[in-house]
Amino acid sequence: MSLSISGIPDDIVRTLADRLMGTCDNLQRVFDSLGVEIPDGFEIEDVISDLEVISVERCPGSQWWMESCELVDDDLNDVGCPSCRPNCPEESGDE
Numbered sequence: 339m340s341l342s343i344s345g346i347p348d349d350i351v352r353t354l355a356d357r358l359m360g361t362c363d364n365l366q367r368v369f370d371s372l373g374v375e376i377p378d379g380f381e382i383e384d385v386i387s388d389l390e391v392i393s394v395e396r397c398p399g400s401q402w403w404m405e406s407c408e409l410v411d412d413d414l415n416d417v418g419c420p421s422c423r424p425n426c427p428e429e430s431g432d433e
């Protein structure tokens with residue numbers, strides 16, 4: 339039984355997430371490559387909602403898919419992925 343919004347089995351949603359993470363792939367194209375179809379009566383937006391449930395979202399700026407937690411700053415503001423943010427001075431590379 340699936341609890342997903344789009345009617346797609348949870349394991350397929352996970353597989354989609356794995357494929358998408360760290361890419362800017364088109365969701366429909368990933369569907370095609372997996373040979374999966376969106377169930378009748380559902381839209382690609384429903385699948386996007388399912389991905390959000392498992393914390394996978396698309397950066398509104400660069401369109402890259404990543405974990406939701408990577409798209410917010412420490413105060414949970416929606417700031418986009420690290421490469422879309424204004425340069426952050428507190429980023430330190432040295433230990």
Ligand SMILES: [Zn+2]
Nearest residue numbers: 397400419422
């Ligand atoms: Zn971005």
